[in-house]
Amino acid sequence: MLTKPKILVVEDEIIVAVNLGQKLKKLGYDLVGITSSGEEAIQKAEENHPDLVLMDINIEGNLDGIQTAEVLRNRFQTPVIYLTAYADENTLNRAKRTQPLGYIVKPFESDQLRSSIEVALYKNEVEFKNRKQEESLKSTLNKIESGIITTDENGLVIFCNPAAEEITGIPFSECIGQPLSRILKLENFEEGIQEIPLSDVLKKGVGIDSENRTIVDNLGRKKKVSVTSSPILSTEGIATGTMIVFGTENSDDPGQSYLKEIHHRIKNNLTIISSILSMNASHLKDQESMDIFKESQHRIHAVALLHEVLYENHDLSSISFDLYVRKLTDLLFEVYKVDREKFKLVLNVKECRIPSETGMNCALIINELLTNSFKHGFVDREEGEIRVNFHKNGSDYVLEVKDNGVGFPADAIRNRSAHSLGLSLVDSFVKLLQGKMEWENSSGCSAKLTFPVRK
CATH class of the missing domain: 3.40.50.2300 (Response regulator)
Incomplete structure (x- = not known):
């Protein structure tokens, strides 16, 4: 009641x-x-x-x-x-x-x-x-290592995260309500002091990147930064403010640091996109639309996780696939609030390092298959098991994801519809890998992907 x-x-x-x-x-x-x-x-x-x-x-x-x-x-x-x-x-x-x-x-x-x-x-x-x-959203932004400042349509600061406070040397309480030009002072060698063109960002509704800038903090100290200015759009697509993301650059190892910064920045931006999706989802009325938004968030998290692992690596051309799969599956168990005491996960990843692009496609396939298992595979079941196997067989890689749940409806596999976004995405990733997917509905659902090893 x-x-x-x-x-x-x-x-x-x-x-x-x-x-x-x-x-x-x-x-x-x-x-x-x-x-x-x-x-x-x-x-x-x-x-x-x-x-x-x-x-x-x-x-x-x-x-x-x-x-x-x-x-x-x-x-x-x-x-x-x-x-x-x-x-x-x-x-x-x-x-x-x-x-x-x-x-x-x-x-x-x-x-x-x-x-x-x-x-x-x-x-x-x-x-x-x-x-x-x-x-x-505020909690998420506060954890991001890049500085983030948001303004209203008049260019007045309405939010800054701790990283922005540290880089600018100005505390949150002194930032709020101030013009951005007083908080974020940028200069470059050729043009001297510069202001971020907020009016262009607001009018055109597109982001502006500013590389190789120097920020002058509140104590006069200078730090090299890269700055991205993006519009904050309402649900009607109208720019209601701006978001400025900036991070300091490390010049100790220019090539490697630059590549790592790219992955780090992509991960941060994906986190912001995920948070914005979450905010927009709160305005939806029907459950189906909310579920679509949430699943989109999970896909963004999967991509962001890849960039996190790449950022931690010394070799950005390949990925520690066993580590990535472990992190990804941990994330999915947490997202879907699955009791790990009742639903067991068995990982058997024998090929530890694989090319980054291959790892991305495989991981997104795993993301979709595990999502289907959590949502549909164990309906009315109090316990179960999911296995993820990955190994090399001659000139091919073999990826297998299977559960002992209720199985996948045969019609859902044969007849892809516009509504079965998850399966459609799996098909797309399989094509990118030039592979072949085999489905089996015996004692649960099994999806076995075989695709060639590419250097």
């Missing part, structure tokens, strides 16, 4: 309050209290954690309804609907600043009460999800 939304009523007219409480109970809500003053409302909110407060603006005590709503929002993030018989313009303006989820004008009917409450609860749930997504 679903939990009833808990509602607190703050109303100093006792008859109105009792009548309102009765209506709420008849409508199926959980009335957690009726109080007539702001001080009591704050105490009851702390004790009962209501999902919504119905707040009269004119109440008893030292706090009016608007002041009480402000305390509730700041301290407990409790949403409020105002109850009012009338309100002058100044009162309404004060009320707006507390970001209420609605107004109910007295007197009101039960239908109006229900619709106002349901809309408010829905809006609050959406706002909560958006806040969580923003917190997740």
Whole structure:
């Protein structure tokens, strides 16, 4: 049984309050209290954690309804609907600043009460999800080693991560609200001090790369950096701000450092793309679209993971495939919240180092096949096993992924549809490898790929 939304009523007219409480109970809500003053409302909110407060603006005590709503929002993030018989313009303006989820004008009917409450609860749930997504994005950006600064459409800084603070020498609190030109001071040998052309980024809606620049930090120290300026686009494709990503360059080993920086930067940018996908997914209403977004994120994570392993390597032309597969499978088990005590993974990767491009294609195939196993292979199963085998057989590589689940529908394999994106991607990667895929549905699903070794 679903939990009833808990509602607190703050109303100093006792008859109105009792009548309102009765209506709420008849409508199926959980009335957690009726109080007539702001001080009591704050105490009851702390004790009962209501999902919504119905707040009269004119109440008893030292706090009016608007002041009480402000305390509730700041301290407990409790949403409020105002109850009012009338309100002058100044009162309404004060009320707006507390970001209420609605107004109910007295007197009101039960239908109006229900619709106002349901809309408010829905809006609050959406706002909560958006806040969580923003917190997740901020946490991701804070972990990235490159400096990241975002601005609004006027070029004023609205966010900078710890790496940006360290490179510029300016703390977060002093960056916010300042023009970007005051925070990020760039120069090059030929042109001297330069500003990032934010107006071009906003108008054209495309990114601008600036290589071989020198940043002058808050103490006058100079560091070589590369800068990428990109527009932040709304869901309508309108530029609402900019994102500037910059990292210091290491000149100890120019060739190797440059290649590693490329892989490192790609990984960071993929992380940003994944985070933006996550933010956009929060606005989707249907589950199918949300699932598509999430699976796209997982594919981005798989590619980013490859660049992480390459970045850690000394030889960027080849990849430690056993390490990559182990990291990739760990990531997928975590993403799909699979209990590793009940669902076993057996890895048998005999060829440790393979060309990077080959490793990428093989890993993305593994990503799609394991995703299918987690989503469809163990429906109504409490335990299972997945095996990933990879070895060299003469002039061929052999990759096999199999599980002991319910098996893959034969029609799904024979008749690829536009909706089976995972299988379509597998087909594409198999063609890139010039290989052949064999499917078997005996005691689960087995996919065996054979493709030639290429130098």
